[in-house]
Structure formats: structure tokens, C-alpha cells
Amino acid sequence: MGLFSFLTSDIAIDLGTANTLIMHNGRILVDEPSIIAIDKRTGKILAIGHQAMQMHGKTNEHIKTIRPLKDGVIADFTAAEQMIRGLVKMLPTTNKLFAAAHRIVVSIPSGITEVEKRAVKDSCEHAGAKEVYMVYEPLAAAVGIGIDITQPTGIMIIDIGGGTTEIAVIALSGIVCEQSIRIAGDVFTRDIVDYMRREHNLLIGERSGEEIKKHIGSALSELVSPPADYEIRGRDLMTGIPKEIKVTYREIAYCLDRSIAKIEEATLKVLEMAPPELSADIYTNGIHLTGGGALLHGLGERLAAKTHLPVQVADDPLRAVVKGTGEFIKDLAKYESVLIR
Numbered sequence: 001m002g003l004f005s006f007l008t009s010d011i012a013i014d015l016g017t018a019n020t021l022i023m024h025n026g027r028i029l030v031d032e033p034s035i036i037a038i039d040k041r042t043g044k045i046l047a048i049g050h051q052a053m054q055m056h057g058k059t060n061e062h063i064k065t066i067r068p069l070k071d072g073v074i075a076d077f078t079a080a081e082q083m084i085r086g087l088v089k090m091l092p093t094t095n096k097l098f099a100a101a102h103r104i105v106v107s108i109p110s111g112i113t114e115v116e117k118r119a120v121k122d123s124c125e126h127a128g129a130k131e132v133y134m135v136y137e138p139l140a141a142a143v144g145i146g147i148d149i150t151q152p153t154g155i156m157i158i159d160i161g162g163g164t165t166e167i168a169v170i171a172l173s174g175i176v177c178e179q180s181i182r183i184a185g186d187v188f189t190r191d192i193v194d195y196m197r198r199e200h201n202l203l204i205g206e207r208s209g210e211e212i213k214k215h216i217g218s219a220l221s222e223l224v225s226p227p228a229d230y231e232i233r234g235r236d237l238m239t240g241i242p243k244e245i246k247v248t249y250r251e252i253a254y255c256l257d258r259s260i261a262k263i264e265e266a267t268l269k270v271l272e273m274a275p276p277e278l279s280a281d282i283y284t285n286g287i288h289l290t291g292g293g294a295l296l297h298g299l300g301e302r303l304a305a306k307t308h309l310p311v312q313v314a315d316d317p318l319r320a321v322v323k324g325t326g327e328f329i330k331d332l333a334k335y336e337s338v339l340i341r
């Protein structure tokens with residue numbers, strides 16, 4: 001008997017490169033980093049989500065941490081399945097509401113291939129789901145921020161996640177034109193780690209790079225309300241001794257500049273592709289920014305300056321996709337044309 005058959009209702013999953021969120025009946029019950037830790041000798045899972053993230057970069061030879069998704073898609077099928085299983089187990093199964101849940105809606109990047117889609121579906125099925133529906137992330141993000149995607153109105157979404165940035169123009173429940181690029185949070189983190197090594201001779205880990213990004217990551221070198229300098233520790237490459245330095249947001253803006261320019265480029269491409277009637281709508285309604293990357297300081301302002309359009313950063317950008325995915329599972333019939341089996 002599959003895991004989902006013990007549950008009492010349908011669930012929505014935002015299976016992300018960085019974070020996986022699970023929602024039921026309008027409530028986000030699981031919000032964990034997409035990572036597992038296993039014992040290399042036995043293959044046993046030692047930790048999932050936050051607990052596994054604590055171990056990331058600090059493991060000994062017997063422990064391995066795995067991030068099952070890369071660039072928005074499943075890179076390690078077995079680990080993905082184990083992670084989904086483990087995260088679903090975190091749901092309060094004692095709650096009667098979960099008694100008959102065997103349908104799930106899971107969000108996927110819009111640039112995903114048929115083989116990659118199959119991998120998502122199979123992972124969910126192997127984890128116990130009986131019916132799996134998939135929905136493209138930009139559609140879920142739009143619904144998640146409260147937009148009615150069924151209207152004949154052009155909506156532009158830029159969803160910057162961990163692995164992919166999805167830029168799409170949506171109308172009448174469908175994606176009219178889009179670009180899905182593999183420049184997002186993970187690349188920003190890598191840019192920071194590389195910069196620290198190059199400019200400061202300081203070797204830092206992925207987690208430290210991510211902390212810098214979250215605290216002082218900036219898309220602009222001049223901010224109206226700048227964050228305070230951030231202290232970071234790592235290994236001095238010259239001496240091999242641990243050291244601490246202070247980093248400014250301006251340095252981070254400098255090292256992220258190239259990657260952000262690629263997002264700008266893709267945004268302009270999508271705007272160029274949009275049919276004129278939808279361009280007119282976008283001129284009025286502007287661009288909606290979702291995903292964790294939307295939290296970079298000054299990103300909204302930078303994109304607004306580049307496109308000369310109003311840019312709105314979602315209130316809760318990290319949760320927009322799962323909130324939208326949760327709406328789809330509530331009314332499968334209404335969204336039949338949007339959902340992929």
C-alpha cells in the first residue's frame with residue numbers, strides 16, 4: 001500500500017531545486033530545503049530537509065548529502081523519491097483530513113522536457129501517489145499571488161527559483177510565450193563563492209555563499225536603504241587558516257551583475273515575443289516577480305528601469321508557487337485544461 005493511501009486528502013507540492021513545500025486545504029504544512037542525507041555504507045536516510053541541510057558541507061566520509069533536483073528538474077531519481085516520501089511523512093497523518101489523499105498536483109518548470117516530466121510523475125507515483133497532475137510553475141505562481149489566469153488579460157510573471165528562472169506571458173489559462181533559463185539562486189550563490197575566492201582569497205562553502213546572498217544580495221550597486229555589511233568566515237587560501245572578513249552589498253551587486261543581466265535579456269526576449277494586445281495589458285499591469293530570487297535587494301527596481309514597466313515583488317515570493325498549486329488541487333475540473341497528466 002502506498003504512502004499516500006494513508007492520507008485523507010489531496011495535496012499540492014512545489015518540488016523545487018532549493019525548497020519543497022507541501023500544501024493541503026490552504027495550509028502549508030511542509031516547507032523544507034530539498035536535500036537528504038544518507039549513510040553511504042547502508043544507504044539509510046539519516047535526515048531530510050532542514051536537518052539534512054545542517055549537515056551539508058560538514059559531512060564525514062560515511063555521510064553524503066544529496067540535493068535530488070538540479071536546474072529545476074530531477075537529477076537523482078532515487079533520492080528524489082526518498083525525499084518526497086520523507087516529506088509526505090512529515091504531514092500530520094493522524095489528522096483525519098488526510099485519510100483518502102492519493103491525488104497530487106506538482107509544479108514543474110515550463111522548460112521541462114518530456115523525459116524530465118516523466119521523472120517527476122514516476123517519483124511521485126513511486127512515493128505512493130495514485131493520480132499525479134503537473135502544472136507549469138509560472139501558472140502556479142500567478143494563481144498563487146491571486147491572479148485569475150482564466151481571463152483574456154496578459155499577465156507577465158518572472159519566477160526566480162533556485163535552479164531556474166521562468167519568465168512567461170500568460171493569458172486565458174495558458175502560457176503564450178516564455179523563456180526558462182538555468183540562471184537563478186544557485187548560480188547567484190556560485191557567483192558569490194567564486195568572487196570570495198578570487199577577490200578575497202577566501203574559500204567559503206555553498207551555505208555561507210547562500211547566507212551572504214540572503215542578507216546582502218543586491219541587484220543594484222546603489223540602494224536607497226542598504227543592508228549592513230556582512231561578516232563571513234571561511235578558509236584563507238594563502239595561509240590555510242580560518243579567517244573572517246566583512247563584505248558589502250556593493251561587492252555582491254558587482255559579482256551578481258552578469259547573471260542578473262542574463263535574466264534581463266531573457267525578460268526582454270519574452271516582451272518581444274508577446275502579441276501586441278498582450279503587450280498592451282502588460283504595459284498597464286506590469287511584471288510580477290515571484291520565487292526566492294525576487295528577494296534580492298533592488299531587483300524589482302533594476303528590472304523596472306530596464307523594461308520601463310512597473311514591477312511588483314510578490315508579498316510572499318517563496319510561497320507563491322505552492323499557494324497556486326494548492327488552488328489547482330482544490331478545483332481540478334476548473335483547471336482541467338491547464339493540468340498535465
Ligand SMILES: Nc1ncnc2c1ncn2[C@@H]1O[C@H](COP(=O)(O)OP(=O)(O)OP(=O)(O)O)[C@@H](O)[C@H]1O
Nearest residue numbers: 016017018019072161162163164185291292293295
Ligand atoms: N532573501 C533572499 N535573497 C535572495 N535570494 C533568496 C532569499 N531567500 C531565498 N533566496 C533564494 O531563493 C532560492 C529558492 O527559491 P524558491 O524556493 O522559489 O526556488 P525553488 O522552487 O526551490 O527552485 P526552482 O523553482 O528553480 O526549482 C534559493 O536559491 C535561495 O537561496
